[in-house]
Amino acid sequence: MKRKLDDSKPLFLQIKDRIEDQIVNRQLKEHEQIPSTTQLVNFYKVNHLTVAKGVNLLVEEGIVYKKRGVGMFVAEGAREKLLKQRRERFVDEYVVPLVEEAGKLGISDEEIFQLIKEIKGSEKDV
Amino acid sequence: MFDIQFENVCVTFGETEALKNINLHLEGGKIYGLIGRNGAGKTTLLSLLASYREPDSGKITVNGQKPFENPEIMPEITFIYEKDYSDESEKVKGLLDAAERYRPRFDRKYAEELLTRFGIPLDKPAKSLSKGKKAALNVTLGLANRTEVTIFDEAYLGMDAPTREIFYRALMEDYTDHPRTFILSTHLVSEMDYLFEEVVILHKGQILLKEPVEELLEQARAVTGTREKVNEFISDMKVLETQELGGVKRAVMYGKLSEEKMKKAEQLELEFETISLQDLFIHLTSEANPDA
Numbered sequence: 001m002k003r004k005l006d007d008s009k010p011l012f013l014q015i016k017d018r019i020e021d022q023i024v025n026r027q028l029k030e031h032e033q034i035p036s037t038t039q040l041v042n043f044y045k046v047n048h049l050t051v052a053k054g055v056n057l058l059v060e061e062g063i064v065y066k067k068r069g070v071g072m073f074v075a076e077g078a079r080e081k082l083l084k085q086r087r088e089r090f091v092d093e094y095v096v097p098l099v100e101e102a103g104k105l106g107i108s109d110e111e112i113f114q115l116i117k118e119i120k121g122s123e124k125d126v
Numbered sequence: 127m128f129d130i131q132f133e134n135v136c137v138t139f140g141e142t143e144a145l146k147n148i149n150l151h152l153e154g155g156k157i158y159g160l161i162g163r164n165g166a167g168k169t170t171l172l173s174l175l176a177s178y179r180e181p182d183s184g185k186i187t188v189n190g191q192k193p194f195e196n197p198e199i200m201p202e203i204t205f206i207y208e209k210d211y212s213d214e215s216e217k218v219k220g221l222l223d224a225a226e227r228y229r230p231r232f233d234r235k236y237a238e239e240l241l242t243r244f245g246i247p248l249d250k251p252a253k254s255l256s257k258g259k260k261a262a263l264n265v266t267l268g269l270a271n272r273t274e275v276t277i278f279d280e281a282y283l284g285m286d287a288p289t290r291e292i293f294y295r296a297l298m299e300d301y302t303d304h305p306r307t308f309i310l311s312t313h314l315v316s317e318m319d320y321l322f323e324e325v326v327i328l329h330k331g332q333i334l335l336k337e338p339v340e341e342l343l344e345q346a347r348a349v350t351g352t353r354e355k356v357n358e359f360i361s362d363m364k365v366l367e368t369q370e371l372g373g374v375k376r377a378v379m380y381g382k383l384s385e386e387k388m389k390k391a392e393q394l395e396l397e398f399e400t401i402s403l404q405d406l407f408i409h410l411t412s413e414a415n416p417d418a
Binding site for chain 1 (some may be wrong): 294295298299302320321322323338339340
């Protein structure tokens, strides 16, 4: 788990992303308790107001739910919901820039496919 | 929760005006960072709050009352600073006994737990502890007092980095379980900034600013680009510092950016970076800064 946050986007969104990653990677399962605000503050060295802002967004989006006096828990179906969101974003965040950049560099579709195959092949070797 | 109010507070030492017309309102229940350069007046300000002295003029109220020699307020304010325990032959246990008598909310069990975390034995005289352990004992008493207002004035002095980390964690945990007002006065801005909800910068005896940290940092940024384009962009901004390397210029700015200004930055192909509280503090209080 990466501890260092960067300044590429607001910290509260990065906190939200990190928790989402843990849900997507199955490190946090449905109805499991997510780390408390204090734990997140101490781990990421980010102010508790910032942490709360990120976590509250997860509550609003129905990814986690609150049990009063106990803490926050992963909602049922949270992972599927996140995967769906990410698939939708995949096109905008990865495919569109890839195609645009390839166009600028004059890389053909054939070459793109070839590169993807090569990368996937080398991953298998690892 | 105790609100704290300073109204036109002045303190003078001989010819020196240590505090000049301080107006400050600290809402109860938050963690404040009090930062300022050496001699800015931090300890003077805090010792007023702890009723170690009275202001020469102006008014201080805590929970609506004057704190000085006030038996309702004084037991609810803890002032922890680098204390000299070299003459303290009392054992650690005895110091806990004393705190238990004087502090209405002192949590003995919690104090003993913390001492264990810091590795401090109860049966040793305070004066025999190492410098770092003395500081740890000091902050333990500060936390376990659970007073409405707790002031840590450079309380970490002498602690090594792992001990400071235990302190920061304990502070955050105890604040979550028992919300109250903390004032942390420090030079270690970069190490402690994540604990602060609001920051108060004191400079040359005056309040330079008091703002929520997040809002403050949203207004501070560095902009980088070619010299001409950066110059064009910063002409109507408050600039704290500039650096040039070849034809590239980087300017640290402070102030809200309008949407128009953001569009302009995009047109000029400028890059933004966020600034840490430590850097902002350095720029705002630097001698080179005409407004400082």
